[in-house]
Amino acid sequence: MVCCISLSLSFLRRHIWLTTFLFYFIFSELPKSSGFLIIEANGGLNQQRLSICDAVAVAGLLNATLFIPIFHLNSVWRDSSKFGDIFDEDFFINALKSRVDVVKELPEEIRQRFDNNISNIVNLRVKAWSSPSHYLQKVLPKLVQMGAARIAPFSNRLAQAVPANVQKLRCLANYEALRFSEPIRMLAENMVDRMVKNSSQSGGKYVSVHLRFEEDMVAFSCCEYDGGEEEKREMDIARERSWRGKFRRRGRVIRPGVNRVDGKCPLTPLEVGMMLRGMGFDNTTSVFVAAGKIYKAEKYMAPLKQMFPRLETKDTLATPEELAPFKVGCSGLHSVSSQ
Template sequence: MSSATNVVMHFRSWSGLGYYQNEIASLWEEYQVIRAAKSDSRLANNHLPPDIQTLHCRAFYEALHRMRSYGPFIALHLRYEKDMLAFSGCTHGLSDFEAEELRTIRENTTYWKIKDINATEQRSKRYCPLTPKEVGIFLTGLGYPSNTSIYIAAGEVYGGDTHMAGYTVSLSHFNEQGME
């Protein structure tokens, strides 16, 4: 499967059957694998025929079955991306340089209305996500074994390996960007 020609697609939300027949189906001429990036309910609730809904369910079932065959796993959306942290003003556990970088992003993003945010207050009000290290401690506390595969869904974790270090000490098997 790794040698197959493939493409990652971001499907357009709430699309009708024509979108899948005309735009997506034509991709099969060039690619052997079409991976749905950040797939959620893109095929649900938009009045597609039952056979298309069945295909959607079957694909997710097969993916889940494959993941389970490797042992215990968790798909996790940390909410620890640069833009999310900049928007919310959450800087707990970050270096001064990183906090300043996020402040600069917030100030330079014109459509974000709130510019001056107190990070300590945000955290005390529980408006901030847990840090990757805190999530690792939490999952370990819940009893997940250290061989649990963790699939980091969504965007790139801000700070990369620096902030994932504490996380991977307790849960050492992880992959970023969804279930690959």
């Protein structure tokens, strides 16, 4: 009995501050910020969006002030877009103001402390899929101590299974706070209007398909198509260029046949077309294809265009002048198609 009491007291001493913090997080508004949280969202547009939602959840959990998320210049995407190029910054800040404080600039005191260089702020290495308790036990004390902390990269750095209150912050960010910037929304609305007009034969209805058959996707999948040795050589070069040795590590075995059996290979445009036909869409169906630069587009897109002559893309619905402002980074163009 004494042993049990001793163990219980030890457990309580170790976790009482965590329980107290969780109580205040759930039932009250914390009056003072724990510090400034800076995250770098990496990957493509969808990964960045997920990272932003996780960042809002973590900032709320830690009662931290979130610095407007930074987009990491990825070796694959080569995209220099900033948060405000893709999303409506002011709308994001206002939508979250009652739950999470978000700022566009760090205060002078913090900037001076780190010599006006964000990269000087200590980068806390957080493992992928870390639990809320990890952030409370490991990140929060350092955040309070230093006044600011950086987590880079921040892709998949919060566990999927989290308490309801943390998940609500994720949902608030995703469904309420994040909307595309006004230029993207305006162009996207014009493109939708044109797509509806071009689909008059079917009452303004059309099918939208997101093709993921860009070179990086094909290379990363480690699947084989019908390009033979030339394709293999191109994919080896693409993998080395973008991931520098990741696929040549000791013990790493590439098994294209197994990947295909396991359903891990991106669908070719032809396979997508066959799937649409199998669903009952005939050659009178208007189809909008959202995609990046398709791998060997001339070869692989031809069958899809033959199956669906009424096929449109952002390049056919918008003029070069309309698309020009978004060609600085690929995320802007992807956002136009995703809107």
